[in-house]
Amino acid sequence: MTNNGERLQKVIAQSGVTSRRKAEQLILDGKVKVNGETVQEMGIKVTANDEIVVDGVPLEKETPVYFLLYKPRGVISSVKDDKGRKVVIDYFNTVEQRIFPIGRLDYDTSGVLLLTNDGDFANLLMHPRHEMDKVYIAKVKGIPNKKELALLQKGIRSDKDVLKAVQVNLLSTDHQKKTSIIEITLHEGKNRQVRRMLEELGYPVIKLKRERYDFIGLEGLNAGEYRALTPKEVNQLRAHAQKL
The missing domain is CATH 3.10.290.10 (RNA-binding S4 domain)
Incomplete structure (x- = not known):
């Protein structure tokens, strides 16, 4: 010491x-x-x-590593699962460092998931006050109107929580199948937040994908594939969180 x-x-x-x-x-x-x-x-x-x-x-100090995974549906956002289900770490068999997911995506939700072995970096990105954009694309049953979509930004009460979206866009509708595609941007990340918000409005989610985390998207990746974040991307994420 x-x-x-x-x-x-x-x-x-x-x-x-x-x-x-x-x-x-x-x-x-x-x-x-x-x-x-x-x-x-x-x-x-x-x-x-x-x-x-x-x-x-x-304690063995590891070299910090940072990854982007295109998480498939039906995978647990955890290091291990006591029920023996597939977890996100299973996709990183060749990575020697003890990595863990930054936050989580629900079992039935696909999309952007960041993983690292850097606890400080993970805490920085996950802290609510840093307001990192997390953009989701939801396919829902039914076609909401503008007033209903506006409620998502004003706040939806679910159990003891008030759940809010930062931005909401209706991307497309299918009147024949009575379904809609909605883009929702969040800053917070409460359990099953997007699904709960839409269910409270009466529009159950059929399919949900996290399209973007801040500026990090899924370009060039298929479900189940991952890549290392570049040093520039890591520095930008850190800078965005600290600035916000």
Whole structure:
């Protein structure tokens, strides 16, 4: 431990073990050791020469990696599933780092999902105050009118939540099949938010896809494929979140 170096909770988060917030709690709970000594105070700084053990497991600092996955429907946005269902990590068998999804997409929702082993980066993007655009395309039963679509931006009450869209566009309608295609932009990401909002209006979702996360889209990818984000994309995402 030293006055130089980086804060312990940041180093733990960057290792991919957990987020910085959870790392802080692990420290407070006495589950972190530095050079054999239990540390329970914030602000401790460490260097690459320090030996760090988190909850009994030695910390190995990994190189940060960042990926975009075109998540298919019928896949869990998790590292593992106790029911044995397919999870997004199954698509990354050749990746050695311990990556995890940034946020989640519902089991039946496809589209853009970012994954990383950088806990600080994940927290930055997921924090509600940073208002990152998340754009969804929903195919629904029925054809809503302008007043109903406007309600999505004013706020829809569902259980104890008030769910709001940032922007809503009716892209197309099929009067013969009585279906519509709606584009919805969110900043928050509450559980099944798009589906709940539309169901409350009486327009059940038939199919849902996240088309874009900020400026990151699915160009060049098929469902189940992934690519590494470029350093420029990572820096832009970070800058957008910090600016917002």
